[in-house]
Amino acid sequence: MDSTLTRRQFLRASGLTAVVLATSSLQVLVVPSDASGGQGVGEGTTLAARGGIYGDWRDVYREKWTWDSIARCSHTRANCISACAWKVYVKDGIAWREEQAQVYNEARAGAPDFFPRGCQKGAAYTSLMYAPTRLRYPLKRVGERGGGRWKRISWDEAIDTLADAIIDAAVEHGPETVVYDQGTTNIDFGPGTAGEFRLANILRASHIDGWAGVGDMPMGCVQTWGMFNCEGTSDDWFNSDCIVVWSGNPVYTRIPEVHFMTEARYRGAKLIVIAPDMNATAIHADLWVNPRVESDPALALSLAQVLIAENLIDSDYVREQTDLPFLVRTDTGRFLRESDVSSKGRDDAFYLWDETSGRPVLAPGSQGRSKPTLVLGAIRPALEGTFEVKLAGGGRVEVEPVFESLRRNLNANYRPEAAAEITGVAPAVIRKLTHEIAGAGTAMIFASWGACKHYHSDLMHRGMALLMALTGNQGKSGGGLRIASWWTVSGFERFSAQYDIKWWQSLLMKFMSRLPVRDMERLITEQSAKQLYTPLMPWLYVHAGYEQTMGNPDYNDAAGGLSVNDAVKTSLEREWVPVYPPPGKDPKVLFFSAPNPLRRWPTPQVALKNLWPKLDLIVNVNFRMSTTGLHSDLLLPAAGYYEKDSIKYTQSYLPYIVLAGKAVEPIGESREEWWIFGQLARRIQERAKRRGVGKLKDVFGNDFALTEVFDQWSENGKFVPEDSQPLLDQIFEQSEVCDSMTWKQALERGVIPIKRNGHYSSISAICTDQDINKPLYPHAWQVEGKESWPTLTGRQQFYIDHEWFLGAGEQLPVHKDPPAAGGDYPLRMTGGHTRWSIHAIWRDHDLMLRLQRGEPVLYMNDDDARVRRVADNDRVRVFNDVGTFETLVKTSGAVQRGQVMIYHAWEPYQFPGHAGQQEPVASPWKALHMAGGYGQLHYRINYGAPSHGPRGATVEVERV
Amino acid sequence: MQNATQNATTIEAIAPGAERYAAARSTLYSHLSSWLRFPWEDFHELALSGQLAPAAGECLAALPYSVGNAEELLAGLGAVEPEYDEFQSVYVSLFDVGAGGPPCPLYGGHWIGDRQKVMEEALRFYRFFGLTTSKEEKDLPDHLSTELEFLHFLTFKELEALRVGTDAGSPRRAARDFLVRHPARWLPLALKKLDKVEVQPFWRALVGLTAAYCKADAVYLIGSEGPVQE
Numbered sequence A: 001m002d003s004t005l006t007r008r009q010f011l012r013a014s015g016l017t018a019v020v021l022a023t024s025s026l027q028v029l030v031v032p033s034d035a036s037g038g039q040g041v042g043e044g045t046t047l048a049a050r051g052g053i054y055g056d057w058r059d060v061y062r063e064k065w066t067w068d069s070i071a072r073c074s075h076t077r078a079n080c081i082s083a084c085a086w087k088v089y090v091k092d093g094i095a096w097r098e099e100q101a102q103v104y105n106e107a108r109a110g111a112p113d114f115f116p117r118g119c120q121k122g123a124a125y126t127s128l129m130y131a132p133t134r135l136r137y138p139l140k141r142v143g144e145r146g147g148g149r150w151k152r153i154s155w156d157e158a159i160d161t162l163a164d165a166i167i168d169a170a171v172e173h174g175p176e177t178v179v180y181d182q183g184t185t186n187i188d189f190g191p192g193t194a195g196e197f198r199l200a201n202i203l204r205a206s207h208i209d210g211w212a213g214v215g216d217m218p219m220g221c222v223q224t225w226g227m228f229n230c231e232g233t234s235d236d237w238f239n240s241d242c243i244v245v246w247s248g249n250p251v252y253t254r255i256p257e258v259h260f261m262t263e264a265r266y267r268g269a270k271l272i273v274i275a276p277d278m279n280a281t282a283i284h285a286d287l288w289v290n291p292r293v294e295s296d297p298a299l300a301l302s303l304a305q306v307l308i309a310e311n312l313i314d315s316d317y318v319r320e321q322t323d324l325p326f327l328v329r330t331d332t333g334r335f336l337r338e339s340d341v342s343s344k345g346r347d348d349a350f351y352l353w354d355e356t357s358g359r360p361v362l363a364p365g366s367q368g369r370s371k372p373t374l375v376l377g378a379i380r381p382a383l384e385g386t387f388e389v390k391l392a393g394g395g396r397v398e399v400e401p402v403f404e405s406l407r408r409n410l411n412a413n414y415r416p417e418a419a420a421e422i423t424g425v426a427p428a429v430i431r432k433l434t435h436e437i438a439g440a441g442t443a444m445i446f447a448s449w450g451a452c453k454h455y456h457s458d459l460m461h462r463g464m465a466l467l468m469a470l471t472g473n474q475g476k477s478g479g480g481l482r483i484a485s486w487w488t489v490s491g492f493e494r495f496s497a498q499y500d501i502k503w504w505q506s507l508l509m510k511f512m513s514r515l516p517v518r519d520m521e522r523l524i525t526e527q528s529a530k531q532l533y534t535p536l537m538p539w540l541y542v543h544a545g546y547e548q549t550m551g552n553p554d555y556n557d558a559a560g561g562l563s564v565n566d567a568v569k570t571s572l573e574r575e576w577v578p579v580y581p582p583p584g585k586d587p588k589v590l591f592f593s594a595p596n597p598l599r600r601w602p603t604p605q606v607a608l609k610n611l612w613p614k615l616d617l618i619v620n621v622n623f624r625m626s627t628t629g630l631h632s633d634l635l636l637p638a639a640g641y642y643e644k645d646s647i648k649y650t651q652s653y654l655p656y657i658v659l660a661g662k663a664v665e666p667i668g669e670s671r672e673e674w675w676i677f678g679q680l681a682r683r684i685q686e687r688a689k690r691r692g693v694g695k696l697k698d699v700f701g702n703d704f705a706l707t708e709v710f711d712q713w714s715e716n717g718k719f720v721p722e723d724s725q726p727l728l729d730q731i732f733e734q735s736e737v738c739d740s741m742t743w744k745q746a747l748e749r750g751v752i753p754i755k756r757n758g759h760y761s762s763i764s765a766i767c768t769d770q771d772i773n774k775p776l777y778p779h780a781w782q783v784e785g786k787e788s789w790p791t792l793t794g795r796q797q798f799y800i801d802h803e804w805f806l807g808a809g810e811q812l813p814v815h816k817d818p819p820a821a822g823g824d825y826p827l828r829m830t831g832g833h834t835r836w837s838i839h840a841i842w843r844d845h846d847l848m849l850r851l852q853r854g855e856p857v858l859y860m861n862d863d864d865a866r867v868r869r870v871a872d873n874d875r876v877r878v879f880n881d882v883g884t885f886e887t888l889v890k891t892s893g894a895v896q897r898g899q900v901m902i903y904h905a906w907e908p909y910q911f912p913g914h915a916g917q918q919e920p921v922a923s924p925w926k927a928l929h930m931a932g933g934y935g936q937l938h939y940r941i942n943y944g945a946p947s948h949g950p951r952g953a954t955v956e957v958e959r960v
Numbered sequence B: 001m002q003n004a005t006q007n008a009t010t011i012e013a014i015a016p017g018a019e020r021y022a023a024a025r026s027t028l029y030s031h032l033s034s035w036l037r038f039p040w041e042d043f044h045e046l047a048l049s050g051q052l053a054p055a056a057g058e059c060l061a062a063l064p065y066s067v068g069n070a071e072e073l074l075a076g077l078g079a080v081e082p083e084y085d086e087f088q089s090v091y092v093s094l095f096d097v098g099a100g101g102p103p104c105p106l107y108g109g110h111w112i113g114d115r116q117k118v119m120e121e122a123l124r125f126y127r128f129f130g131l132t133t134s135k136e137e138k139d140l141p142d143h144l145s146t147e148l149e150f151l152h153f154l155t156f157k158e159l160e161a162l163r164v165g166t167d168a169g170s171p172r173r174a175a176r177d178f179l180v181r182h183p184a185r186w187l188p189l190a191l192k193k194l195d196k197v198e199v200q201p202f203w204r205a206l207v208g209l210t211a212a213y214c215k216a217d218a219v220y221l222i223g224s225e226g227p228v229q230e
């Protein structure tokens, strides 16, 4: 920068009066290295040399446009739940256009192929990366936070400011007061994310686990399966005979994958869409079922009632794979445990009633049994009846299989006629839907992340899982409830140091083909507990004043058994769910890379009011200006997707790792995240040494030294911020999913086939061995291999006898109406991911806005609009007790009466007064989600944190 | 690298006539290109020293046409915020950074639309004359500063041709077309936007001067070279 200044000084001062032209006097234009023609100032490039004269503007188009290079790229940190390979065309250091790359192998047996892949956002990234929203140099806030005034600073100043703030906070208040937010999986599996995760871990900083915080935690799957990252490859959808899209809209959200659903229809599959609104997927459906908003649990349970009543269930599957034959005491409502029957018995071993021997027998494979197997052998578990069992104390107790009480409950409350009252779906339609699912060879429910975003989302998922289990579909090709999954790229994981897998554990994993899932789950949970992962919602509750909204009893389930406030208190006391820094200690430094919390968090106004004043420094690393950027203290410009070498995160939909090469240099002074965080580590170490900072203690009381941060980060110089390639090489060397190769070799190929299933991990619970030649589906280890599920009972568990669940009446899946989260208002505000953006990225891009109304819009039923005297395109105020925002209205018969809908992720600055769509979203979460100390009910990184309900807020709408 | 002109001279030192006109036009483009780039401290010092208005005024006075009331056009150039941080922060918040982009981006493609096409054409112009954008600056072909520097280059090529007695029509026609299709086309839109937001007089004056000059120069070139091909 100094030399630039000198040059500029010279030119500006000396050039004022002089008429000068020299190639050296040009500052932004130069002679290109390939100059061989043209009429320029360079040697050999005179007018005569070219032999042509400029006539008019058409002459500049006469020269054939050629490319300097064609790079292999993808959209690495777009968080699009997909991965697509692109060719990016480069000329003169600019990425001009992209084209879908055919780099995938031919189709697998019996399935269509993966090409073409891509979406319109990806196809327009060359435009977004050069949009005026791009950050091009480091900036420091001037004036009030959020005032929108910035000053350009050097990278040295920016990094030193952050380094000093981290050192100050760590020394004065403890390292846990430094908080890193990884956000909404705006991550890659390459050096950028690895470098920042690693630094946060080394710093012993609090690391916000945002998985559940973004509303992506299917708690019903956690409660039922003990896992949720369950999907296969998307070509397996083609194998389904009946695809039920429930609470999702893949035509918008799975653009590169959804063709497999269409193609399945060509081979005779039925496509059923269950959604309150007529969405873009519903228009392709053979059957569209539109239950009232958030009445889905009742619908699912009604289907279950019909299945059982008409004996359409796969009872062998149910006996082996589920807890429905497990015996429950009718006096306490708790499972009959070995400890009930024998004084030396275990609390985590349970009984079945064996019809063959006519006595209770211990169920194999529960957590208390040594072997994780579901093999029943000669046991024939009863599903029906009541029995008497002798207790250890000498008394006798009546027991019945879970199935019996489930059936009783379904018959009592969810016959189609009763469910029709709740759901608005006619009994005949409920029966037809049941028969479609039961009559199909294989049926699957595509739920993905959509159903997680409601208050009683756990009840929705438990209902869906129940249907798939009753019909024996879970664990079959083309069948089962599908959420999503990633492949485990261990080389990335290891460098990120998310887990400190001990040598003996590695050895075990190497010599056994794999550890059983329940053991892996235990290991991950143990490792997670040693790190400072802190789930977002409880963190906001403790540190950002969210107890006012989320803790408000009026916004929570009145029949929930205990209040959220009590649940948080108890859960923290019992260390079921951690919060760092712990209550009583304020966070001091917040830094994040790519996420946009003030766009994403519910009621961001509450965070601004309560959390922001506690923070000494807020640092935002991003390639673009976001709403949160506006409220930050430092903005550090990150390189764009085509400006660095990286690896796209690897969703299991596609059996390939997609690579992203650096097509062009980062624009302006933007830098790769790998460099930013490596340089930060270096400066923290240097400055801590200079300041004589001694050993510090982390929140667990362990010693650590800021004076060694860079040595650790770089493995004593093995890695340097200036070069990410050694890490890229190492990632490919160490990742068992693919053959060992160098980064260069990998990049040449563009995509790398996934040869093996990486180990079960915090983000991958596919639980099926990968065969590159076949479509992949989840849960074969359990269903075909008869391995226990990682639940207390070792089964898909539909009965939860945790005291809190019993208190809330949710030991079995039931329907509950959602609470009035926001106050007593007549409309429910729902949403959905949009076709025109990936979260907030592309949301304000002119090419995408041109395809919509160009600004935020609320969909409202014509009848609801009429009674409020609202016409199409009117501006309205949406409000409740918590917050308000203004938007345009689109009147539409596609949404139900009583429902208003606003698609996801408009930036608050796109609304008047920067008050965005999240302002009235109280988004409470269920007290039950803080439950722990019970089999599958526990927290660990990326699992089991409270899922909140950002959709379904109660609001009113009025014309402004 | 050979310089086309090794020895710098001043506008005043050139005899009145075509060469002097070209020299004045070229120098003014050079100034504006430099002044509209990110303002480092040296530029702030220069602006504070009060040298900008005289330097621009000297060029305006030597033009073969009137750009407007020079006094009015230049008045704001003296209203320089004394604090450097404030001075650059206004530039940043006006032209470079903001919610959904800055209020007044200095990229032509933003205003004209179809950005890629605009950038491509600008680059084609540069390449036709043996130039491209600098890797060191890492900015884009449609930035105002880049466009103005290109016009500085073209007008200097005109001066050079006049001096050695070759045809000056080629750079003049190119300047005409480039002006009409690029900065003179979008600067009025940017100016309109500036008038809607609160702007310090200095930056309003600088963009206003640039817009007025580009427009007047385009009219001048059309007058001599004929209209732009449809």
Ligand code: SF4
Pocket: A074, A075, A078, A080, A081, A082, A083, A084, A117, A118, A119, A120, A121, A122, A123, A255, A256, A838
């Ligand atoms: S943004 Fe995602 S889905 Fe779209 S093309 Fe890129 S990788 Fe594919």
